[in-house]
Amino acid sequence: MSDPxxxxxxxxxxxxxxxxxxxxxxxxxxGTPPYLAGLNPxxxxxxxxxxxxxxxLAGAGTGKTRVLTTRLAYILDRRLAYPSQILSVTFTNKAxxxxxxxxxxxxxxxxxxxxxxxxxxxxxxMLRRHAxxxxxxxxxxxxxxxxxxxxxxxxxxxxNMDEKRWPPRALAAVIDRWKDKGLTPDKVPxxxxxxxxxxxxxxxxxxxxxxxxxxxxxxxxDLLLHVTTLFQAHKDVLAEWQRKFRYILVDEYQDTNxxxxxxxxxxxxxxxxxxxxxxxxxxxxGWRGAEVGxxxxxEQDFEGARIIRLEQNYRSTPHILGAASGLIAKNQGxxxxxLWTEVNEGEKITLRGLWDGDEEARVVGEEVEARQRAGxxxxxxxxxxxxxxxxxxxxxxxxxxxxxYRVYGGLRFYERQEVRDAMAYFRVVCQPDDDLALxxxxxxxxxxxxxxxxxxxxxxxxxxxxxxxQAASRLIETDELKPKPRSTLRKVVEDFARWRALIDGxxxxxxxxxxxxxxxxxxxxxADRSAEAPGRLENLKExxxxxxxxxxxxxxxxxVALVMDNDQGGEGDAVGLMTLHAAKGLEFDTVFxxxxxxxxxxxxxxxxxxGTEGLEEERRLAYVGIxxxxxxxxxxxxxxxxxxxxxxxxxxxxxxxxxPPDHVERLGAPGLGGSTRFxxxxxxxxxxxxxPWLKAExxxxxxxxxxxxxxxxxxxxxxxxQAASTFGVGERVxxxxxxxxxxxxxxxxxxxxxxxxxxxKKVLASxxxxx
DNA sequence: CCACATAATCTTTTT
DNA sequence: GATTATGTGG
Numbered sequence: 001m002s003d004p005x006x007x008x009x010x011x012x013x014x015x016x017x018x019x020x021x022x023x024x025x026x027x028x029x030x031g032t033p034p035y036l037a038g039l040n041p042x043x044x045x046x047x048x049x050x051x052x053x054x055x056x057l058a059g060a061g062t063g064k065t066r067v068l069t070t071r072l073a074y075i076l077d078r079r080l081a082y083p084s085q086i087l088s089v090t091f092t093n094k095a096x097x098x099x100x101x102x103x104x105x106x107x108x109x110x111x112x113x114x115x116x117x118x119x120x121x122x123x124x125x126m127l128r129r130h131a132x133x134x135x136x137x138x139x140x141x142x143x144x145x146x147x148x149x150x151x152x153x154x155x156x157x158x159x160n161m162d163e164k165r166w167p168p169r170a171l172a173a174v175i176d177r178w179k180d181k182g183l184t185p186d187k188v189p190x191x192x193x194x195x196x197x198x199x200x201x202x203x204x205x206x207x208x209x210x211x212x213x214x215x216x217x218x219x220x221x222d223l224l225l226h227v228t229t230l231f232q233a234h235k236d237v238l239a240e241w242q243r244k245f246r247y248i249l250v251d252e253y254q255d256t257n258x259x260x261x262x263x264x265x266x267x268x269x270x271x272x273x274x275x276x277x278x279x280x281x282x283x284x285x286g287w288r289g290a291e292v293g294x295x296x297x298x299e300q301d302f303e304g305a306r307i308i309r310l311e312q313n314y315r316s317t318p319h320i321l322g323a324a325s326g327l328i329a330k331n332q333g334x335x336x337x338x339l340w341t342e343v344n345e346g347e348k349i350t351l352r353g354l355w356d357g358d359e360e361a362r363v364v365g366e367e368v369e370a371r372q373r374a375g376x377x378x379x380x381x382x383x384x385x386x387x388x389x390x391x392x393x394x395x396x397x398x399x400x401x402x403x404x405y406r407v408y409g410g411l412r413f414y415e416r417q418e419v420r421d422a423m424a425y426f427r428v429v430c431q432p433d434d435d436l437a438l439x440x441x442x443x444x445x446x447x448x449x450x451x452x453x454x455x456x457x458x459x460x461x462x463x464x465x466x467x468x469x470q471a472a473s474r475l476i477e478t479d480e481l482k483p484k485p486r487s488t489l490r491k492v493v494e495d496f497a498r499w500r501a502l503i504d505g506x507x508x509x510x511x512x513x514x515x516x517x518x519x520x521x522x523x524x525x526x527a528d529r530s531a532e533a534p535g536r537l538e539n540l541k542e543x544x545x546x547x548x549x550x551x552x553x554x555x556x557x558x559x560v561a562l563v564m565d566n567d568q569g570g571e572g573d574a575v576g577l578m579t580l581h582a583a584k585g586l587e588f589d590t591v592f593x594x595x596x597x598x599x600x601x602x603x604x605x606x607x608x609x610x611g612t613e614g615l616e617e618e619r620r621l622a623y624v625g626i627x628x629x630x631x632x633x634x635x636x637x638x639x640x641x642x643x644x645x646x647x648x649x650x651x652x653x654x655x656x657x658x659x660p661p662d663h664v665e666r667l668g669a670p671g672l673g674g675s676t677r678f679x680x681x682x683x684x685x686x687x688x689x690x691x692p693w694l695k696a697e698x699x700x701x702x703x704x705x706x707x708x709x710x711x712x713x714x715x716x717x718x719x720x721x722q723a724a725s726t727f728g729v730g731e732r733v734x735x736x737x738x739x740x741x742x743x744x745x746x747x748x749x750x751x752x753x754x755x756x757x758x759x760x761k762k763v764l765a766s767x768x769x770x771x
Numbered sequence: 772c773c774a775c776a777t778a779a780t781c782t783t784t785t786t
Numbered sequence: 787g788a789t790t791a792t793g794t795g796g
Contacts, residue, residue: 387783
């Protein structure tokens with residue numbers, strides 16, 4: 001049943017049919033239904049414990065997904081509930097899709113009625129049903145991060161706040177965190193309010209919410225926040241939903257934030273049949289408001305909760321598990337699990353120190369090719385990086401090698417300019433109050449409605465407290481605007497009115513084509529002679545094709561807002577390239593973990609912003625990375641790295657030292673017969689890694705800092721002095737990597753050198769020698 | 772109002 | 787290096 005408002009399933013649950021208590025849905029005997037076979041005793045316990053609150057602590061690779069899906073199948077097979085009475089919440093769309101598929105594979109079509117989805121999509125579905133109760137209309141828009149930022153920027157500008165000192169991004173972060181905690185503007189604690197954004201945080205938050213209301217829109221955080229406040233204010237509505245859902249399942253419980261937790265708790269108070277699955281060691285979304293505390297506190301929150309631990313690992317070799325366990329043991333405040341495996345063979349984790357990022361990419365590339373020659377599929381290998389931009393070096397390398405690769409979570413289809421423009425048109429048609437969408441395309445294609453016209457519209461809209469399109473339709477009746485913009489604007493207003501009138505009359509695909517055509521948007525790209533234009537037109541066609549699989553424009557917009565993944569699957573065998581975050585839940589035979597350097601991983605910002613807590617989250621990220629590997633795990637770090645255009649020396653990540661030596665084989669590491677170039681690099685590189693935009697930080701942590709007392713400081717200092725004193729401007733020098741060059745600038749231990757081949761670079765003096 | 776040039780900033784991780 | 791904010795001239 002696809003009608004989101006259908007609550008007909010609120011009737012009593014199906015009681016087990018007489019005489020079928022011992023029979024499955026298909027009438028076969030249920031000694032051990034086939035789907036239960038092959039589960040270990042603990043897994044089976046987790047499947048069969050359907051009544052009352054349950055927390056399943058599932059370590060990496062312990063068959064978590066299998067337990068979840070089997071549990072759903074079990075509930076249905078035993079006829080404990082109709083599909084529509086089951087709520088299954090996941091964190092990502094990918095996980096939701098997988099769950100749907102796997103349950104479907106076990107029990108067949110019954111999945112259709114089940115509420116399987118992400119927190120956000122399920123909350124959105126509920127909110128559409130009750131929009132009026134929170135001051136929205138049923139057709140409200142869901143804003144993405146981009147829209148959110150533009151709106152906040154407008155608000156900040158209206159408040160005359162300095163954009164440099166108070167960037168919209170920062171305000172977005174503050175507001176998002178409040179929403180994550182379930183705090184509406186009036187509930188933000190006074191102390192925090194005083195601190196945030198020059199004391200104006202809450203006021204800005206309130207203005208933002210007001211604006212959202214007039215735009216008939218909400219952001220991601222609102223989806224949950226609105227539903228939770230709705231539940232709290234309308235007990236009858238809550239009771240309705242509590243009665244509906246007999247069983248609730250939650251995946252990745254360690255990643256839930258307070259808002260999600262509150263929402264779940266309210267819903268679960270009905271049946272009390274809530275099962276949460278998670279692993280505190282894999283909590284890696286603290287920066288997004290996730291509260292590990294939710295999982296640590298489960299027993300107190302849900303009285304009589306049963307805790308089941310899944311500890312037998314079916315994925316990795318003992319060395320991989322040993323390395324991961326040893327590392328994660330450095331964290332405090334864990335619930336504690338002991339992963340074990342029956343497998344007792346396998347290779348050690350490898351650890352390599354390399355000269356620079358290029359060499360690292362080269363070595364990884366060689367290894368990938370070697371494995372391929374050995375018969376491994378490319379798709380059985382993955383490179384997991386800390387931050388998105390790190391994939392680039394590897395892409396370059398694979399491109400030159402001709403090795404197919406696939407970047408996961410990169411730029412998404414729906415984030416392309418032309419797609420977003422087209423979507424903006426659709427948004428205005430479906431939801432005329434959506435100013436952000438209108439602004440986006442008001443002058444796209446160019447119509448001569450520039451800043452000046454927009455300003456007039458805005459100020460009129462603000463004083464009258466009406467949305468832009470309404471403001472426009474009134475303004476064209478006045479002589480406020482000059483004749484030319486006025487008539488153009490009239491055309492736009494009339495266009496949208498016409499399209500809107502056709503929403504129910506015309507099939508939505510035809511309407512979409514009409515809009516793109518009559519607006520001149522398609523023509524704009526057809527006239528464009530640039531290289532990208534054909535591709536953009538192709539994407540527009542693709543967009544229209546995608547529309548066909550949806551019932552309406554509105555349904556399509558909802559999908560795009562909430563299911564913005566581009567898991568196109570992709571054809572052909574290819575190496576995976578993704579961030580550690582994106583890798584959670586996946587597994588590969590061979591995993592490469594490059595870039596294990598202080599500042600990169602653990603990331604500088606994580607430690608600066610959240611201190612020890614941040615560091616522990618980074619360590620959990622490392623744990624997630626290692627445990628993705630089934631058979632081989634290769635960790636590496638580079639002594640030098642180019643950030644933008646600057647060369648930086650770096651020291652190996654502290655996590656490298658924390659790996660239990662028994663499970664690690666060091667290749668090419670210092671003192672172990674590795675590359676001598678590497679030895680030089682890493683012994684001399686005196687700098688803690690930092691990015692150029694952290695100049696202040698560099699001044700503090702540089703080894704020139706007088707605060708330093710470690711022995712390595714002394715060494716570095718000597719090198720600095722030596723370097724600074726021995727090179728002079730204009731002198732000819734030689735660099736291992738860049739070859740010969742001329743010194744242009746001396747700045748303590750840093751030299752700016754004009755290399756004959758490589759051009760102008762900044763390098764550490766210690767890497768340069770006299771010819 | 773637009774087109775082009777220059778300057779500044781950027782990057783953690785994502786529903 | 788790339789994208790985006792700002793400024794200048796048509």
